[in-house]
Amino acid sequence: MAISYHRPTKIIVDLQAIKQNLKNELAHNQGKDVFVAVKANGYGHGAVPVSKAALESGVTGLCVATIDEAIELRESGIDAPILCLGIVAISVLPLALTYDITIPVATLDWLYAADEALKTATKPLNIHIAVDTGMGRIGFVHPEDVQTAALFLDSVETMTWEGIFTHFSTADQEEDMYWQKQNQRFQEVLTQLPRLPRYVHVSNSATSIWHDDLGNMVRFGIAMYGLNPSGTALVESYPLYPALSLVSELVQVKQVPQGEGIGYGKTYETSEEEWIGTVPIGYADGYIRKMQGFHVLVEGQVCEIVGRVCMDQLMIRLPKEVAIGTRVTLIGKDCGNEITLQEVAEHVGTIHYEVSCLFSERIPREYI
Ligand SMILES: Cc1ncc(COP(=O)(O)O)c(C=O)c1O
Missing domain, CATH: 3.20.20.10 (Alanine racemase)
Incomplete structure (x- = not known):
């Protein structure tokens, strides 16, 4: 599979978080x-x-x-x-x-x-x-x-x-x-x-x-x-720092009149005039169709994923007009707000292990 470097969607892996988690584990298991x-x-x-x-x-x-x-x-x-x-x-x-x-x-x-x-x-x-x-x-x-x-x-x-x-x-x-x-x-x-x-x-x-x-x-x-093995059932005995973020950018933003359908099957209809943004990530990236109805962060604000997730793109409802190229955070922190892998897993009814393993090779990984 071709890694899509020329698309703004990427996974950012914080290697310092991984090192900190290992430092804690090595101290815990001397x-x-x-x-x-x-x-x-x-x-x-x-x-x-x-x-x-x-x-x-x-x-x-x-x-x-x-x-x-x-x-x-x-x-x-x-x-x-x-x-x-x-x-x-x-x-x-x-x-x-x-x-x-x-x-x-x-x-x-x-x-x-x-x-x-x-x-x-x-x-x-x-x-x-x-x-x-x-x-x-x-x-x-x-x-x-x-x-x-x-x-x-x-x-x-x-x-x-x-x-x-x-x-x-x-x-x-x-x-x-x-x-x-x-x-x-x-x-x-x-x-x-x-x-x-x-x-x-x-x-x-x-x-x-x-x-x-x-x-x-x-x-x-x-x-x-940086992920709690139990999900949320048990409290970890030392802090865990999540290493993975998933980000993209808005590639189109448009004002859609009331009563228009969004996405395959017209499963979402605008209830008023709405600002709709398109994000270049889809189920072929491992961001599966069940993510419909979940949300992403844009300028720290929670924006719902509306309509079906397509193979390569998905649509979100924006609170206002936002510039093309604005960062979209699908997992990770943005302006004091955060979406965790655990929350994504809960939305689709699985465990965070499965969510991170499913992100396809098409998404480039960047290391910081
Ligand atoms: C045999 C075996 N040992 C260790 C591990 C690591 O488990 P964990 O990711 O829960 O630490 C796995 C993961 O599935 C495994 O199959």
């Missing part, structure tokens, strides 16, 4: 290695600049979801440890070795196949054992299989056993019974192992902020971007 989650293009913020800022802040490594995301980081010159959190096909393991990417194992069949595939490799592949303690996603379910995997890894030369981890499904909720259950299961798995590897990790942002966990490494994602 003694643990922090790996930051930069999968999905750094949750829409841009994987490479975010990774570089995070490494400058003192984090140990990076987490991605796919081998290709890891390769993008390596090709940008990053040589820090990279852990892939998703299952990787055996056929892809030579790439993992070439690019020095750590890989999870979730089944014994995969482990034995990986050993066969790596017999002729000149160096061992770094492996973390994934344990499914109740997320139901990836990982060994039976403790005896974890034990078998650990013993096998210690007996072969094709792989190095560097870590073991699990992932909690309810760490961002006030009710922590299920979190406790998963934690307990993981502890039991650990007690049955012949030894512990270098990294034991269970923490995403929510676990790191709200729970006492037993790991020595954190997989820190959403809170690095």
Whole structure:
């Protein structure tokens, strides 16, 4: 997809906010290695600049979801440890070795196949054992299989056993019974192992902020971007500074008589003579049709999005005539007013993670 640099719509990422969030997290989790989650293009913020800022802040490594995301980081010159959190096909393991990417194992069949595939490799592949303690996603379910995997890894030369981890499904909720259950299961798995590897990790942002966990490494994602993992359910234990703003400019402003339709389907009709502004962003940018009825900020004033959001443009109702080229803030601060990713998420009935990940490649990212 072509990045649309010649259009006034852009995402502005405040790398100082990211650094401040990481400074707070490193102080909060002293003694643990922090790996930051930069999968999905750094949750829409841009994987490479975010990774570089995070490494400058003192984090140990990076987490991605796919081998290709890891390769993008390596090709940008990053040589820090990279852990892939998703299952990787055996056929892809030579790439993992070439690019020095750590890989999870979730089944014994995969482990034995990986050993066969790596017999002729000149160096061992770094492996973390994934344990499914109740997320139901990836990982060994039976403790005896974890034990078998650990013993096998210690007996072969094709792989190095560097870590073991699990992932909690309810760490961002006030009710922590299920979190406790998963934690307990993981502890039991650990007690049955012949030894512990270098990294034991269970923490995403929510676990790191709200729970006492037993790991020595954190997989820190959403809170690095300044967003409360729980949305609004729980209060963060240190301040989080949102890093992402989304801005554009008015490209047309017109006075529309009463009774005229705005947008596809004529879902909005002017109730009086109204000033209507056009903003060059639409659902192809990830600013989805459900945003109709929400608002943006123009000169600090709340302006409703009227009519359906189009593929590349949307229309807003202005309080008065405003000059073409005036800034439109879709997410972020403007003259003392603010629109948060959380508010956008609430309007469309989802979570802020999804909103920022959906912003398409077409929107240029600018870093300050
Ligand atoms: C396995 C795993 N660990 C860590 C994270 C980071 O989570 P968060 O962004 O909530 O900190 C994720 C994100 O989805 C994940 O899938």
